[in-house]
Amino acid sequence: MPSSVDDSPVPHAVALIDAGQFKAADADIDKALAQPGLPSETREALLFQRERMRRILLDFTLDTDAAKARVRKQIPDLSDAEFARWDQQGLIEHHVIDGRTLYFKRAPNNLFLLSKEAAARRAHPAPSNDDPMETLNDHHRATRREAIATHRSSVTPNHVRVTETVTVRADAVPPGETIRAWLPFPRALPGQQDGVRLIDSQPAGARVAPASALQRTAYMERKAETGKPTLFAVTYELTIYAQYHDIDASKVVPTKITPELAPYIAERAPHIVFTDDLRAYSHKIIGNEKNPYRIAQKLFASVDQIPWAGAREYSTISNLSDYTLHAGHGDCGEQTMLLMALLRLNGIPARWQSGWIFSDGSYENIHDWGQLYLAPYGWVPMDVTFGQLQPAKGDDPALQWFYLGGLDAYRIAFNSDFSQPFVPPKQFVRSETVDSQRGELEWRGGNLYFDQWDYEFTWQQLPL
Template identity: 60%
Template sequence: MNRWPRVGDTGMDPVTDLLFIAPRARAIVSPAGRWRTRALAFGLIFALPALVLGLRVSVGPAQAQARAADEAAARELAAIVGLIDAGRFNDARARIDAAAQQPGIDARERAALEFQRERMRRIRLDFTLDRAQAEQKVRAQIPDLTREEFDAWDRQGLLEAMTIDGDTRYFKRAPSNLFRLSAQALARRRADAKPLSAGPMETLNAHQREVRDAALERGYGAPRRVRIAQSLTVAADAVPAGKTVRAWLPYPRELPRQQEAIRFLASAPAAHRLAPASALQRTVYLEQIAQAGKPTRFEVGYELTVYGQYRAIDPDKVVPAPDNAQTRPHLGERAPHLVFTPALREFSRKAVGAETNPYRIAQKLYAAVDAIPWAGAREYSTISNISDYALRAGHADCGQQTLLLMALLRLNGIPARWQSGWVFGDDGYTNMHDWAWMYLAPYGWLPVDVTTGRFDSPDPQLAGFYLGGFDAYRVAYNDDYGRDFVPAKRFDRSETVDSQRGEVEWEGGNLYFDQWDYDYKAQVLTTKQ
């Protein structure tokens, strides 16, 4: 049965826009998924019985005073988030300082405020270029670039930028993203420039046909056995000598008929702790003592078998999803990244029109999100609402597209859930990737990879392969986003949504991406191996 969250519970279900806190106040969730105000708990405790049973609720003066304080704290945190999103960092910093001095503030509320301070730092690490630097990087690809061209692309929003306290800063990947977002810029690119990269499964090939043919009868097939080696290396002296460095590396869990026969090979250091298979973001936990002048390296290796997925869907057989324990947690909102904003509702209305068949609705939403061009992304922890960002930015990466599609599917009554991990190829190619699953009755859960999108093929099953299917060249590590690790992380994560690169901390705090590096290798094994 669906359960309501307790304070600090990260396993919450999607009733998430603080209906019981302040009118239309933004739902603020900590990066690890924790609610950072007590107000939701008060609202659920005191308002839910009245909503469900129609009872009148009365509270004493002390409770009313506490509730009012919580509502004020929620409004203040929402205001700070809004200031940061608007680039008003000085104002946000002043509000954080003032709020932190308020009497009665608890540890969770203080942590939420401090994370907003950290979020500003992370944004600055992403938006590192001034105009001259951004223009110089574009000119390296277009030697005869004119100022007028750069200005035109800038006005069109093709060069992601943020004005921070009056100073316009460009996203460090904006110059390279330009050539994915503008056909004109791509045509102007120097002839000897390195081709834009693409994964082996981003074009229709023999493997998708193999999966389709093998899976038609039972929904899965064409397996691949793969050996994974992943490492995380903390920079020398990032942690004082003698202090314990704690690391979490992603580790897959058994998913029947998707990934099976997982075999742990080794870790460095050898002592390790595997999270239980029930952990939705499963990890292997490792510790080491930092040594002066030396990097601290963590490694893990394992093998598993991955199966491709495919189901042929007859739209006329599809009916609305049942309301049960399997579907209920994956419907509705889950702030801050799955919120049914007015803009999302309008986008859905235009995409869906008068369609009522769930599968055809999914096809329309898939096509609408697929039309948003892919571009390299900011760190997710810097974005206050990822699905809304994907809707407005004019571009999105795989996780941003996936969260947008999930929000749209849920808005239309189609259960949708997150999955993510790494993709790989026969030639050593690897990359992080995010996708989703949707529930269509009577077929059940079906994979959806909107970033790979629709292929240009006369065969409708292959053209729409990734709406109801996927390849066997992917390892899933996350069956939801923003969930707690086992053992729990003490400090907020570097990646607050996904878990692909790993996480690391010490007693002094979290170590962000600028303090460590990672590596991921995948070797496809032959049957003899």
């Protein structure tokens, strides 16, 4: 959190929770809620901090013995000393909550992503399940080749039909109650995706938010039935373009910050705050570099070195960019938020994009990336999680930086900003307070969290 004088009880509750002092935070929240004349926004924020504690405990479910048992499934002869050493190195994420050490439920698997030593100790290494676009391939080559040959930045399109399905578990809400659902839905973005068309929905009559909604959704309602899951689905088509900008660093100049660009170099608490640690990290990476593109390259390369690992739910993290700076690992959204914070700190406009990625095969996932503004090129894509590619012999070396100025045609953007309101508005706090990729649900009794429903994407590539 930013350091400032604040009479609100919310920052104090946030700090206590981040320090693992849940009982003290709970008592302080009770005391604050009892105050007469408490503003409704403060009340809602305090109630969310109580909900955040509940969500943290859903993520941190393993005690020490259980965490060791999970690791031993892959390293049968794991010693206590070995586990303790990796733990002390920060490789097995844990949280001390009211004096009790609890491990993140994905930490045992993350260990093998974060430690080559641990990975080498596995009895039966798991096969890789990476996105094929994370490795330089013919799609990247064709995209660059066609962009340069045609002098167009949007090329090699894919046309795709997608069905998103959300299934609320049986009896998650009382029978007869109306469940409200918001499923992610793409916006038309010039040069990136167009021809967005709703094909079908279950139930029929989905209400698609206007294209101006920065986190666009298709809204539906359905009554729950006794003993039956409640299904929501939306099917749509669109055309997606790969992008490539052949950036010449010698032509890049500092951007003139207009009122339209000003928000994209600004802090935006809680997740983009120019802390002392962020400033020190930035200075260490950039040194005396003045060229905006070279600065962006240095920051991109540095964040790219942060290992990927499965993440806690974003709503449980009080500051995503600061968390990633110190955690020693991060997933796509955490890495993107850190890079955005660093770019903005250096006067380079940066903004969020996120959605869903797919492939010619079976790979698919939710994913976050972004855009940065470089004069005279304008807004260009960036995906620091896919990071720097490794050109093969005979490849143009420029392909190394494909994802700093380019993007593949195997992703659908649902969101052009983070933490934006829905249309129609959601009454209760969202399950995902930053992104919108899996869906959101509620009924008159409250929000339905991720442990109460499941989601699925299916897709079909169609002729252009």
